[in-house]
Amino acid sequence: MTVLIPALLFSAFLILQFSQQQQEIAAAQVNDTAEIVSNAIDREIYGLLTAGRVLAASPTLRTDRLEQFNERSIAALVGTRTEAELVDPSMRVLVATRPDYPPPGTQFADTETIQRVIDTQRASISGVSFRDERGQFVYHVAVPVKVGDAIRYVLVLSKATTSFEAVIADRNLPREWSAIIQDANGKRVFAAVTSEGRMRARQSVSYDNPSIIETIGDTRMSADLIEASTVSNLTGWTTTVAVPSAVIDRPVTRSWLLLLGAGALLLAFSIALGITFGRRLADPILKLAEQAERIGKGKPATVIGTDIAEIGQVSKVLAQASRERREAEEQNHFLMREMSHRTKNQYALIAAIARRAAKESADTTEFLDTLSEALNSLARSAELLAGGNWESATLSDLLKSQLKAFGVETDQIVLAGEQVPLNPAAAQTIGLALHELATNAAKYGALSRPEGQVSISWSIDENLVLTWRESGGPPVTPPSRSGFGTLVTQKMTARGLGGNVDMDYAETGVVWTLTAPAEAVTPRPDPSADVSA
DSSP states (O other): OTTHHHHHHHHHHHHHHHHHHHHHHHHHHHHHHHHHHHHHHHHHHHHHHHHHHHHHTOHHHHTTOHHHHHHHHHHHHTTTTEEEEEEOTTSBEEEESSSOSSOOOOBOSOHHHHHHHHHHOSOEEEEEEEETTTTEEEEEEEEEEEETTEEEEEEEEEEEGGGHHHHHTTOOOOTTOEEEEEOTTSOEEEEEEEETTEEEEOTTSOSSSOOHHHHHOOGGGOSSEEEEEEEOTTTOOEEEEEEEHHHHHHHHHHHHHHHHHHHHHHHHHHHHHHHHHHHHHHHHHHHHHHHHHHHHTTOOOOOOOOSOHHHHHHHHHHHHHHHHHHHHHHHHHHHHHHHHHHHHHHHHHHHHHHHHHHHHOSSHHHHHHHHHHHHHHHHHHHHHHHTTTTSOEEHHHHHHHHTGGGTTTSTTEEEEOOOOEEOHHHHHHHHHHHHHHHHHHHHTSGGGSTTOEEEEEEEESSEEEEEEEEESSSOOOOOSSOOHHHIIIIIIHHHHHTSEEEEEEETTEEEEEEEEEHHHHSOOOOHHHHHHO
8 A cells, every 4th residue: 555655646646747738738729729710810801902902903993994893893703702892082882793883872881991091091901890781790801092192992892700610610629619709899700619620600699799708608617718819910800719627627537537446446455455465566556656657757658567457457547648648749749840841941932032022122112012912822822732731732723722813713714724733832833923923914914804814724744834825905015124023923933843934925915834844843752652552
């Protein structure tokens, strides 16, 4: 008994340490999850900002061809569940994609957001409001439409807050976690709880003055919460994630019960058989104490060999705890190495783009716009690659992701080619080039006119051959100077993929052709897969 009690006490100490570590890990996970959810919402809104800026740059607005702008907006936003409204400085709605053109000439309800855009001459994101005609809670992304230095219109893109369910639904979290997003005025933007490992929207949470306790829905579990909040620099919205401490403590409680049960069994047997089997018990109990000590030092602990079932059961539990702890540590180390590697690569690429953008830009505004567009393109490519565990992404999916805001699902953009997987470096390089080509086409080329068309085709054998061909747009003239766009679409792409780029400024439309070795763009085979096969 004198050996058993210290062993049980030491095991209890380990459980206490484990409990503290669980609380610390949970606090870090809650904080990270709040940032992840907030960043996911920001990426969605960045996408709307990009789409709004592209539409606001339409030549039809410079010449007041509002009906053509209405048709272009409908085509660009088809399938996105986004509505566009064009508002003049007097708050009158001139174009609306939801009713027939022209709209009835009503006043735009959110005058505060419009006035903020006019005063600051910058894009603005509103809080949440209820739109009677849609029967939904929505938010607005407002973008100024300038002619010269004056704001002629404000373009407003509206989207239902329910669209955020698709943005955060793939967050894989344990049961009973909850999240709530509030705008700058404390109104509910979105609330969700985990169900079957996925975040699910919770519509019953109050619109005014909501709380994370209300989101959890069970007041018995809301007395002691582990929670964290983060405020978005883009929107000013606050994202709060919480989990009841009781959920985190359940494994610890089970460990206590298991320890108490095993201890009670061992204690009963030790009292009944202590005199007869004292020597027989001494050796396995000492080994059990050594096993617990090895776990405390973070060393591997194997199951001890004994014919005493109770001691063997405790040993199995401790050995299992040892394996789980080491596996968790190894997994954390692996994830940290992977994250560090990918972060360094992304930082290096962003730094290179920033240096070249600064070199090629005429002023700070042009530099910031150029860098913002490039980062948005990289974010879309990264989000696509993340869906494939950063191993590969198909060329067709990359095209659809980069050209989504330019009407990839309309007749203006035609895609033709087989399924070609791209490695992460090639996906990001080609994604930047495609985004730059589409931006130029929307501003000056085929996508600036409703009758214009872009045909994108590709094939692969020893080389990948990707062709961008424009037609039906304004007559093409070669640029007078080589800017950042030329650098991205030609020099950076060719150098990054070890191939060559042919840029033909034909009068009927730009023709851009990339030829790159197949081994430079496709994923490399996994050597471990060959060995295991």
